[in-house]
Amino acid sequence: MRDVAVIGVGKTAFGVFPDRDLRSLAVEAGEKALKNAHVAPGQIESFYLGNFAGPSFVGQNHLAPYVSTALGIQGVPATRIEAACASSGSAFYHAWSEVASGVNDIVMVVGVEKMTSQPTAKVSEILAEAGDCSGEMRAGNTFASLFAMIARRHMHDFGTKKEHLASVAVKNHANGALNPDAHMRKVITLEQAMKGKPIADPLNIYDCSLISDGAAAVILAPLERAREFSDKPVRILGIAQASDWVALDQKDDITTFPAVRRAGEKAYKMAGVTASDIQFAELHDCFTIAEIIAMEDLGFVPRGKGGPYVFDGHTTRAGERPVNASGGLKAKGHPVGATGVAQIFDLVQQIRCEAGDRQVPKHSVGLAENLGGSGGTCVVTILGAA
Amino acid sequence: MRDVAVIGVGKTAFGVFPDRDLRSLAVEAGEKALKNAHVAPGQIESFYLGNFAGPSFVGQNHLAPYVSTALGIQGVPATRIEAACASSGSAFYHAWSEVASGVNDIVMVVGVEKMTSQPTAKVSEILAEAGDCSGEMRAGNTFASLFAMIARRHMHDFGTKKEHLASVAVKNHANGALNPDAHMRKVITLEQAMKGKPIADPLNIYDCSLISDGAAAVILAPLERAREFSDKPVRILGIAQASDWVALDQKDDITTFPAVRRAGEKAYKMAGVTASDIQFAELHDCFTIAEIIAMEDLGFVPRGKGGPYVFDGHTTRAGERPVNASGGLKAKGHPVGATGVAQIFDLVQQIRCEAGDRQVPKHSVGLAENLGGSGGTCVVTILGAA
Numbered sequence: 226m227r228d229v230a231v232i233g234v235g236k237t238a239f240g241v242f243p244d245r246d247l248r249s250l251a252v253e254a255g256e257k258a259l260k261n262a263h264v265a266p267g268q269i270e271s272f273y274l275g276n277f278a279g280p281s282f283v284g285q286n287h288l289a290p291y292v293s294t295a296l297g298i299q300g301v302p303a304t305r306i307e308a309a310c311a312s313s314g315s316a317f318y319h320a321w322s323e324v325a326s327g328v329n330d331i332v333m334v335v336g337v338e339k340m341t342s343q344p345t346a347k348v349s350e351i352l353a354e355a356g357d358c359s360g361e362m363r364a365g366n367t368f369a370s371l372f373a374m375i376a377r378r379h380m381h382d383f384g385t386k387k388e389h390l391a392s393v394a395v396k397n398h399a400n401g402a403l404n405p406d407a408h409m410r411k412v413i414t415l416e417q418a419m420k421g422k423p424i425a426d427p428l429n430i431y432d433c434s435l436i437s438d439g440a441a442a443v444i445l446a447p448l449e450r451a452r453e454f455s456d457k458p459v460r461i462l463g464i465a466q467a468s469d470w471v472a473l474d475q476k477d478d479i480t481t482f483p484a485v486r487r488a489g490e491k492a493y494k495m496a497g498v499t500a501s502d503i504q505f506a507e508l509h510d511c512f513t514i515a516e517i518i519a520m521e522d523l524g525f526v527p528r529g530k531g532g533p534y535v536f537d538g539h540t541t542r543a544g545e546r547p548v549n550a551s552g553g554l555k556a557k558g559h560p561v562g563a564t565g566v567a568q569i570f571d572l573v574q575q576i577r578c579e580a581g582d583r584q585v586p587k588h589s590v591g592l593a594e595n596l597g598g599s600g601g602t603c604v605v606t607i608l609g610a611a
Numbered sequence: 612m613r614d615v616a617v618i619g620v621g622k623t624a625f626g627v628f629p630d631r632d633l634r635s636l637a638v639e640a641g642e643k644a645l646k647n648a649h650v651a652p653g654q655i656e657s658f659y660l661g662n663f664a665g666p667s668f669v670g671q672n673h674l675a676p677y678v679s680t681a682l683g684i685q686g687v688p689a690t691r692i693e694a695a696c697a698s699s700g701s702a703f704y705h706a707w708s709e710v711a712s713g714v715n716d717i718v719m720v721v722g723v724e725k726m727t728s729q730p731t732a733k734v735s736e737i738l739a740e741a742g743d744c745s746g747e748m749r750a751g752n753t754f755a756s757l758f759a760m761i762a763r764r765h766m767h768d769f770g771t772k773k774e775h776l777a778s779v780a781v782k783n784h785a786n787g788a789l790n791p792d793a794h795m796r797k798v799i800t801l802e803q804a805m806k807g808k809p810i811a812d813p814l815n816i817y818d819c820s821l822i823s824d825g826a827a828a829v830i831l832a833p834l835e836r837a838r839e840f841s842d843k844p845v846r847i848l849g850i851a852q853a854s855d856w857v858a859l860d861q862k863d864d865i866t867t868f869p870a871v872r873r874a875g876e877k878a879y880k881m882a883g884v885t886a887s888d889i890q891f892a893e894l895h896d897c898f899t900i901a902e903i904i905a906m907e908d909l910g911f912v913p914r915g916k917g918g919p920y921v922f923d924g925h926t927t928r929a930g931e932r933p934v935n936a937s938g939g940l941k942a943k944g945h946p947v948g949a950t951g952v953a954q955i956f957d958l959v960q961q962i963r964c965e966a967g968d969r970q971v972p973k974h975s976v977g978l979a980e981n982l983g984g985s986g987g988t989c990v991v992t993i994l995g996a997a
Contacts, residue, residue, distance in 0.1 A: 226714075246745065272854070280667050286740035287695035290854040290987040294861070300873050303854035303988065304701055305693045309673035315690055319705065326712030328612075354672035359632065468658070468676040468689035475680070487686050601676040602689065 226325040228448035230458040230611050233262020234570045238406040239439035239558030247276075247283050247339040250440040251292040254563075255335050258442035259296070262454050266297035269444075270329035273320050274305045275313025275336035276562035281351040283339050292335060307562075309355035310511060311466075312336065314565025314595030314604030317443065318466045324445045336566035337440035348436050352561070355598040357472035368511070369433060371473050371599045373425035376514040379480045380427065382529065385517065387427055389532025391418035393513035394431040394555055396541055401552025403582040408437045408558030432513040437558030441567035451611060457577045462590070463496030463607040465489075471601035482600035485522040489594070492605040493524075500524035503607070504587040505546060505575060507568040509596035510553040519594050520548065523605070547585040550575065565604060568593035572608045612711040614834035616844040616997050619648020620956045624792040625825035625944030633662075633669050633725040636826040637678040640949075641721050644828035645682070648840050652683035655830075656715035659706050660691045661699025661722035662948035667737040669725050678721060693948075695741035696897060697852075698722065700951025700981030700990030703829065704852045710831045722952035723826035734822050738947070741984040743858035754897070755819060757859050757985045759811035762900040765866045766813065768915065771903065773813055775918025777804035779899035780817040780941055782927055787938025789968040794823045794944030818899040823944030827953040837997060843963045848976065849882030849993040851875075857987035868986035871908040875980070878991040879910075886910035889993070890973040891932060891961060893954040895982035896939040905980050906934065909991070933971040936961065951990060954979035958994045 235257025237250050251274070259266060274289040285291060289303035308315040313336025320332040340348055349369075353362045356371065379385045395418050401407040413431065421429035444454075451458035467487040473479055493499060500523055508523075510516035517531035525546060526534045534540065540548035551557045551571040554564060572591040574580045580588075595604045621643025623636050637660070645652060660675040671677060675689035694701040699722025706718040726734055735755075739748045742757065765771045781804050787793040799817065807815035830840075837844035853873040859865055879885060886909055894909075896902035903917035911932060912920045920926065926934035937943045937957040940950060958977040960966045966974075981990045 248745070278666060278672060280664060280737075280740045281672075283744075284740055285744045286664060286667075286693065286737075287742070287857055287984050287987055289694065290983075291743065291857045293854060294856045294987075299855065300853055300869070302701075302704070302852035304705065304852070307672065307691045307693055308675065315688075318688070319690065322712075322714050323708065326708075326714050328708050328712050351666075351672075354666045354670055356673070357677065358669075358671045359634070466688040466690070467686055468679060469685065470680045471673055471677045483686070597676075598673050601673055601680075 229321050229324045229461045230448040230451035232446045232451050232454040232458050233258045233444040234573045236441040236570045237439050239408040239437045241341045242438045251335050251337040252295050254440035254442040255296045258444050262444040268331050269298045269333045271332045272298050272303040273316040273334045275316035277312045278351050308602040309597035310561050311595045311597030311602040311604050312562045318604050320445050321464050332445045335442040336563040338560035338562040339438045340436050341438050361472050369425040372512040373428045375479050376427050385532040389536045390513040391415050392536040393516050394418040397549050397553040397555035400550050401556025404552045407552045407556050408435045409556045434511045434554035434559040437560040439560035439563045441563045441570045443566050443569050458611040459573045459576050460609050460611040462609045463492035465491030466604045469600050473599050482522055484600050484603035488603045488605040489523045492607050496607045503592045504590050505585045506548050506592040507571050508594045510555050550583045550585050565595035615707050615710045615847045616834040616837035618832045618837050618840040619644045619830040620959045622827040622956045623825050625794040625823045627727045628824045637721050637723040638681050640826035640828040641682045644830050648830040654717050655684045655719045657718045658684050658689040659702040659720045661702035663698045664737050694988040695983035696947050697981045697983030697988040697990050698948045704990050706831050707850050718831045721828040722949040724946035724948040725824045726822050727824050747858050755811040758898040759814045761865050762813050771918040775922045776899040777801050778922040779902050780804040783935050783939040783941040786936050787942025790938045793938045793942050794821045795942045820897045820940035820945040823946040825946035825949045827949045827956050829952050829955050844997040845959045845962050846995050846997040848995045849878035851877030852990045855986050859985050870986050870989035874989045874991040875909045878993050882993045889978045890976050891971045892934050892978040893957050894980045896941050936969045936971050951981035
């Protein structure tokens, strides 16, 4: 297998854009990535689109050629991958695989979702289709209620407190406030975060990520060719995709995600690093409890210790291991199909020292964790300076 | 790149199954393929699911781990691919790529669609999402009306007649009547086929494929390991995926599909064969005109000559080049996401000499063409005896 590098990235702002359709967002991100990589559309040899629910949100399916042709990419394989909230993380994994194995050299991945044209109740219903609709969703669950059960059990088993959850929100909002492309640039206090409007107890509105429109794009090439295109290539040190039950009720223990553990272990092994080598991370904080559990499953902290670790400030931008310096799904926004590639975008910005006010001090080795549903899919990627 | 073989196949009957859900169909096909390949679920190293519109048809998304875990496949990458009617053809292409390039050895692909729980008008609406919803579909087109325009133009440019279209239906119904798993086992006469209920002139009900439930599965391995699992492995001689505009109105000429031509050329080149070496084929007859154009784009006949070629009997089971001996989408049925892998199933049955009453005389080299939408995606696969 060949070493693979990111040679270009692009991203739209995340937010509520009533005047923008799915394709225009995807094309904007894609064109920025092409420009960033100094690559022409005709040089792209294979195209991947990560999208969760375009048909349900905007009535458009068959999305890969729908986007690729609009970018001027013609004839080559154009493939849409759907893996719930890990759709574009999975698309990135398959693009990496194609370059690493020598099938193609220059491969593009775009992640996109246009969510805000639907009313919130309908959005919740569409998101719920990423759970097991034959059981848990038929019983009335939404993702907020599933993650509320996870949070409650984590509190019961490990003594995690609402203050711990709230501290994730406070940190990520503080980071997002510095991100010009974030959906919500609003600093909040711990008191505010504790007193948010209840959603599914113990989760309140500040424990939940945002419903956003947006797109992100990345272009990959073999590391040995990377400097033909970019003077700041970023290397993929490790990457893995793993799967597990979609339904929460099939799991032995709902306070840990086997797919995250497995993807993390495989990515660490491939990169030849351990959790302690990870200097900063973008973790899938669809709900505050998810960031806490991700840190535990990835070995950043022992099981049950994630809450206090955040609360004590170790994951702020100035802390020992910054997490979600971008603002995370919580404040940067969570256009579902864009999130996986947007995490890669954020790691690349940090590694290239282009993160502006959000720049973290140690930025040579970063990790992205992209979770699908309540753990049915996970993709873990470790990037480093080339 | 390594040579790759099909080591096992499985398929459900196609039809209307009100008592079966999407997952049970996918699991039935998958378990049959595992048994056929003598492979245990724990040996599968990567899993692909081809599905077009599970969320819209049955309210379930995040479909790959939803199916793979039910098959006892845990932990490994489980990836859903959507490419309209070419969803499982594309999934098969990516599975081939993974084995050919050495990323994994034993890879499974399941294609599935559960369509009949929705009323026909709703099915048409969901299918229309594979077209360009911002233009052609907003103008009121369905796929039947798009292919009607294609047929009308083909008639105008080349003198193709309604009798030619009808002869595709007559042939495929005759074949389907011999297929115990076909959705519609009904022999029809040319007169009947000419006088079907109008759908979108010049297409009538007999020019249109069926709305079906069903699933198909296939397991791949490196050719060098194939006989560990199967005494009848089938070799992938050539394969390619290509893309083009999703919207018909973007194309210079609607009587030919550039994605089919390109995928065909690449697959022929990889296999080291020409069109004249193809002994039999499964072509994507979503509408009768599509089978005629596919024969032209793949070089079976010169442009404009597809209609007379069928009408003169050259593609019957006893003809010089049998096409859709399975009954095709027309009579076997067209559960959209299952179709690409079902075509592979049919080629494998013929090459293994297991096609019963439908067995064609020359069956060493067969071709499958799986079309997405009105030509936005195409996957062409050439299989041969190992």
